[in-house]
Amino acid sequence: MNYNTTADFATQADAADQLASFKQQFLIPQHNGKDAIYLCGNSLGLQPKAAEKYLKEQLESWQEKAVEGWFDGDKPWLGYHREVAALVAPVVGAENSEVSVMNSLTVNLHLLLVSFYNPTVKKFKILMEAGAFPSDQYAVESQVKFYDLDPAEAIVELKPRENEHTLRTEDIIDAIETHKDELALVLFGGINYYTGQVFNMRAITEVAHKAGAYAGFDLAHAAGNVPVQLHEWNVDFACWCSYKYMNSGPGGISGIFVHQKHHNSNFKRFAGWWGYREDKRFLMQPGFDAAVGAEGWQVSTSPVMLLALHKASLDVFKQAGGITVLHEKSIKLTGYFEYLIKSINNECGKEIYRIITPANAEERGCQLSIICRYKAKKIFNYLMSKGIIGDWREPDVIRLSPVPLYNSFTDVYLAYVGLKEAVNLIDN
Known part of the structure; x- marks a missing residue:
């Protein structure tokens, strides 16, 4: 223009x-x-007018069906999270089975780190951006301490060059190469919250894998903002919030991505009833048998009202193309x-x-x-x-x-x- x-x-x-x-x-x-001239969608997206309607529909279902709402009606609650996940998947470039909509962002980051950060004597370092959003910093620090490791040794924070504000991709790649023998995980934001820089997730993932490390991303500022192709880029895992560019309301529900290649892996994870395979969930048997796909990382029952608010905006995304x-x-x-x-x-x-x-x-x-x-x-x-x-x-x-x-x-x-x-x- x-x-x-x-x-x-x-x-x-x-x-x-x-x-x-x-x-x-x-x-x-x-x-x-x-x-007002509202230019703060990077922090909290605006309310879709449809949100009230979508929420009211679920309130009415609760009123009319009570517990049978989980199984009765055109769209029972038991599968509602799957319907919403199918709308999220194209936003982050994923297969439907690779996405689950659940919890809040930092909770999901912790759940994923349980699976994708398992330090050994040799490979124990996490590489991340210096100046990442504080919640990510706190989460990573606590995970490292959980293994009785020293954050000063286990966490490598990469800063921009002197007198520069953003990171160069070549410097990220060089840092991965430098620490490759000890590197267990590369964890970056998709977009840095402070500068607004989009990181080259494809390149970071490729080099991390060559170093024998997992590659994961916090897409809090990327999901719903820029095109992302998590499946194609071979990203191992990602998580995001939905209350910024995806307009799901303050503290709205989060989401995760776990690449298809990991769905049959025997990962360590923190388990809960909602992550159990659905066809046997109500048998209430001992011993966790994970659902296939990202759903296997679910822990708690889906919050239907939060899903409804999220769906109100995702439907607008779809209408817009x-x-x-x-x-x-x-x-x-x-x-x-x-x-x-x-x-x-x-x-x-x-x-x-x-x-x-x-x-x-x-x-x-x-x-x-x-x-x-x-x-x-x-x-x-x-x-x-x-x-x-x-x-x-x-x-x-x-x-x-x-x-x-x-x-x-x-x-x-x-x-x-x-x-x-x-x-x-x-x-x-």
Whole structure:
């Protein structure tokens, strides 16, 4: 697209946008009686209007059928998680059997690490990004300590080069090669939450396997944001939350991926009744016999109400044409936003805003992370006062994420206007 800084460009781009109507399927927060400019889908996605209907249907089923709701009706609860998993699978590039929808993200990460992190005297290290989301750091540290290992020795954290904000793929590959003799697991985010960098998951997985290590990913900021092909890339395992780009509500249900090649493996795992093979589950026999596929990692009974909220958004994904179609619009939105932000710097004759998210469209999703060089928190507060909702990360970063399902080019333009106006705060 040939961008420019006029409001007319945004209006015309919205008129040509085939996904523009999907914004009407979401509830937009209000600010002074008008729709806010919501650019915080990287933290919590908006509520689909259908969520209330989907939830009400399950409440009615509970009311009318009570316990028989598990077995009775057109869509009994006993298989409801499988219906939702089938909608998630194409979002993360998986076979249906490789996906299970369950629990919350860090719980799932722990359950998967039980299977995929089994250190030996020789191979005991975990390689991960420095500055990973704290929950991942805490989970990995606790897993290492569980085996009475020293985190300082067992966890290798990879930082960007000096004066750089993102990791180079070649440096990740070099680190895997350096530690290959002791490496048990490579665990990365699909997208770094702070910078918005998309990691080369295919390359990381390939090199990890050559080193004799498993490759796993936390897709909290990637699932529903960028196209992912977990099966094709031969990823061993992954997990994600669904309340960001997949709009399932605060604390919404999580999901896991376990590659098909591992489905018949004799993995260590923490077992629960819901992960037992369904055809014999109600025999209540001793001795765990895992369900085939990712379902075998399930522990607790499916939370039907959370599944209903998740399905409300996933159905919108399907109507929109899937993650590839959405990503095409995302590239245009972030490209436009990047252009507008740089135009502010050009007009000011100095760098007011520095985008630390990679400029390469294949290395980023919806999010742009922006360092504010002057009076950063004051600028953020100004945006919020204008109904431009993003989020703040210490010490000086504002994350703004135009989500293709419910953000428009006009939203991006108005955010630009807010950032441009905020320049006046620098000298005040």
